[in-house]
Amino acid sequence: MGDMKEETSEMVIGEHAIETVSVDKTTNNEFVSENTTTELEFSEKETFDEILSENKTVESVCEKETKEAVPEETAKETVTEKKLVVVFVLGGPGGGKSTQCAKIAKEVGYTHLSSGDLLRQTIKSDPVNGPMIEAMIKEGKSVPPDITMEILQKAIEESGNDKFILDGFPRDEEIRAAFESATKTEPELVLFFECSEEERERRILSRNQGRVDDNSESVRKRFRYFQEHTLPVVDYYKRKGLVLQIDAGRLEEEVFETLKSILGPSTTMQAEEAPITEELGKKISELGL
Numbered sequence: 001m002g003d004m005k006e007e008t009s010e011m012v013i014g015e016h017a018i019e020t021v022s023v024d025k026t027t028n029n030e031f032v033s034e035n036t037t038t039e040l041e042f043s044e045k046e047t048f049d050e051i052l053s054e055n056k057t058v059e060s061v062c063e064k065e066t067k068e069a070v071p072e073e074t075a076k077e078t079v080t081e082k083k084l085v086v087v088f089v090l091g092g093p094g095g096g097k098s099t100q101c102a103k104i105a106k107e108v109g110y111t112h113l114s115s116g117d118l119l120r121q122t123i124k125s126d127p128v129n130g131p132m133i134e135a136m137i138k139e140g141k142s143v144p145p146d147i148t149m150e151i152l153q154k155a156i157e158e159s160g161n162d163k164f165i166l167d168g169f170p171r172d173e174e175i176r177a178a179f180e181s182a183t184k185t186e187p188e189l190v191l192f193f194e195c196s197e198e199e200r201e202r203r204i205l206s207r208n209q210g211r212v213d214d215n216s217e218s219v220r221k222r223f224r225y226f227q228e229h230t231l232p233v234v235d236y237y238k239r240k241g242l243v244l245q246i247d248a249g250r251l252e253e254e255v256f257e258t259l260k261s262i263l264g265p266s267t268t269m270q271a272e273e274a275p276i277t278e279e280l281g282k283k284i285s286e287l288g289l
């Protein structure tokens, strides 16, 4: 690393997990130091709770976010041109993502957006694209990314917020690339809800919300789409050190407790007990923790 001056800090997330972020003081870039893997082997099989109970290190690579004064001539920019703080929530259909996202978003002041919900609303409001969207949903296929992105960006802009929990998004590589390119945004964190197929199917078939895709035939197709197209997106973010796996097979309250320990206000108090660099402090406040 040459003669780079390095400052390392550890942050307590929840009660036990520790994130190690090093800051190259010569460039102010954050990087994960090479010796941080000793405590964490974050495999697909590990749930966040297992990490908590074993006091392991959670590695997270976050792009350095620079905050610059906004020049007057760009003051009229749209929200999607501004810096967004985004948490993606992925997991198989029926794992309880929407249930949890709605609750945790309220708790932490983020806006919860489910691209699936937005598309279902569009079926009712858009006579041109509506029938095509409904057909895609019934087949468990992805609506073309340009349509989904337009709807999502509109919802982002209309929310007036700059912090979002995006639920069930991005569900494939194509929409992941489209989102990152259109918004110039990488997620701060990707929560991966892990729950068995049997349990998820049980939950979906008793959901009773009148969804056209809550039937055995559509469920089979949606599960397959998840395996073939969504898991590669999870892997993509795992390689970037951004994924936290949640055991979503538990009771609703238990899952929520875990989410609060990751994103909730108590995290701030615990994090404040650890030494925090200026850069790390910025990151924490941008996450709203």
Ligand SMILES: Nc1ncnc2c1ncn2[C@@H]1O[C@H](COP(=O)(O)OP(=O)(O)OP(=O)(O)O)[C@@H](O)[C@H]1O
Pocket: 091, 092, 093, 094, 095, 096, 097, 098, 099, 100, 116, 168, 203, 204, 206, 207, 208, 248, 249, 250, 251, 252, 253, 255
């Ligand atoms: N922990 C839980 N235990 C039992 N049932 C749950 C739990 N969490 C959610 N549910 C129920 O399971 C059903 C599916 O939950 P939810 O809609 O939140 O899942 P989802 O992951 O958003 O699904 P999809 O990807 O299909 O939109 C709902 O009826 C919900 O009330």
Ligand SMILES: O=c1ccn([C@@H]2O[C@H](COP(=O)(O)O)[C@@H](O)[C@H]2O)c(=O)[nH]1
Pocket: 093, 114, 115, 116, 117, 119, 136, 137, 138, 139, 140, 141, 142, 143, 144, 148, 167, 168, 169, 170, 171, 175, 213, 222
């Ligand atoms: O980004 C998205 C999200 C969803 N879809 C379609 O909607 C259904 C239902 O999605 P849920 O996340 O389960 O609510 C999904 O199976 C897709 O057909 C989409 O195309 N793009």
